[in-house]
Amino acid sequence: MKAVRFHSYGEPGVLVHEDADRPRAGAGQVVLRVAGAAVNPVDAMLRSGMVREVFDLALPHVPCYDVAGVVSEVGEQVSGFAVGDEVVAWLPIDGPGGAAEYAVAPATALAAAPRTVELAEAAALPSVALTAWQALFEHIGLTSGQSLLINGGGGAVGGYAVQLAARSGARVTATAGPASRERVRSYGAGRVIDYTETPLVQAVAGERFDAVLNLVFLPPQELARVADLVADGGAFANTVPPGLERTERGVRNLQVFGRSDAGQLAELVALVDAGELKVHVGRRLPVSELRAVHEELAAYQPVGKTVLIP
Numbered sequence: 001m002k003a004v005r006f007h008s009y010g011e012p013g014v015l016v017h018e019d020a021d022r023p024r025a026g027a028g029q030v031v032l033r034v035a036g037a038a039v040n041p042v043d044a045m046l047r048s049g050m051v052r053e054v055f056d057l058a059l060p061h062v063p064c065y066d067v068a069g070v071v072s073e074v075g076e077q078v079s080g081f082a083v084g085d086e087v088v089a090w091l092p093i094d095g096p097g098g099a100a101e102y103a104v105a106p107a108t109a110l111a112a113a114p115r116t117v118e119l120a121e122a123a124a125l126p127s128v129a130l131t132a133w134q135a136l137f138e139h140i141g142l143t144s145g146q147s148l149l150i151n152g153g154g155g156a157v158g159g160y161a162v163q164l165a166a167r168s169g170a171r172v173t174a175t176a177g178p179a180s181r182e183r184v185r186s187y188g189a190g191r192v193i194d195y196t197e198t199p200l201v202q203a204v205a206g207e208r209f210d211a212v213l214n215l216v217f218l219p220p221q222e223l224a225r226v227a228d229l230v231a232d233g234g235a236f237a238n239t240v241p242p243g244l245e246r247t248e249r250g251v252r253n254l255q256v257f258g259r260s261d262a263g264q265l266a267e268l269v270a271l272v273d274a275g276e277l278k279v280h281v282g283r284r285l286p287v288s289e290l291r292a293v294h295e296e297l298a299a300y301q302p303v304g305k306t307v308l309i310p
């Protein structure tokens with residue numbers, strides 16, 4: 001099969017589109033014929049070796065841990081999934097990913113794919129929607145009527161966070177740039193701040209929120225100013241490492257690390273099929289373009305959620 005892989009850590013140029021052995025399903029695993037694989041910002045850190053102390057990859061490595069596809073082989077001790085099933089998964093980050101024609105997946109990571117979204121585009125759901133859900137409801141414990149500020153509402157995690165928070169009855173304020181602000185408003189944000197026109201802290205001067213979810217890389221002093229927008233005893237949740245060492249005024253300091261959870265993913269799929277959660281894809285590209293996408297990531301060019309098609 002064809003796959004994109006890297007044989008050593010380094011710059012985007014280490015990514016090569018090449019022939020690779022088709023994976024086989026071991027016990028507890030399935031093989032998927034990949035329909036789509038989504039790119040995440042952390043893919044660039046994994047490729048560079050920057051996070052190898054946490055995720056020491058077996059090389060060569062196939063990137064992209066968000067995947068949608070059709071089950072083509074079922075290993076021993078797998079129940080509930082059969083050849084031909086359309087599924088989505090957040091694959092183990094330190095295992096082989098989905099930038100290939102076929103990918104191996106633990107059966108415990110699988111959920112049936114949404115029926116209302118094209119299969120390839122469903123790859124834009126798993127890790128980002130799960131991280132948004134876990135940040136809001138496991139970490140913050142968001143409840144109806146609370147005020148929530150989402151910094152980075154225009155990104156992939158932010159888009160799901162705005163929708164999930166709004167449908168839970170929270171009053172949502174979100175930042176978004178010109179390319180995203182109308183979409184973020186349509187997702188249920190009561191107020192959208194265009195951070196390219198007015199800096200967030202200036203736009204909400206004098207206000208505080210029951211909770212703030214930060215999804216944007218910020219220097220420590222600026223991150224502290226965003227955390228200071230939380231009301232006394234509220235919650236500051238942040239997905240971008242390293243986060244803050246401490247917060248003041250009884251504000252809970254929550255560093256979020258999303259995790260694969262097939263049960264929660266099935267609930268998110270049900271919301272998609274009920275028309276209550278929109279899946280946004282910025283663009284679709286052939287998987288052979290992955291190196292170019294990583295070059296954009298390295299240059300911090302915002303490109304929207306990219307789904308790769310094998």
Ligand SMILES: NC(=O)c1ccc[n+]([C@@H]2O[C@H](COP(=O)([O-])OP(=O)(O)OC[C@H]3O[C@@H](n4cnc5c(N)ncnc54)[C@H](OP(=O)(O)O)[C@@H]3O)[C@@H](O)[C@H]2O)c1
Nearest residue numbers: 041131152154155156157176177180195239256257258302
């Ligand atoms: N800890 C975890 O488990 C976990 C899980 C997932 C993601 N993350 C991290 O969370 C962050 C967000 O992830 P993502 O997948 O949502 O990324 P993404 O889709 O690439 O989001 C980037 C978007 O954020 C917006 N943005 C950029 N600079 C901004 C600023 N200064 N103020 C407000 N918005 C700004 C831009 O959107 P617009 O200009 O269009 O508004 C940009 O397109 C990343 O750092 C990612 O690595 C962590």
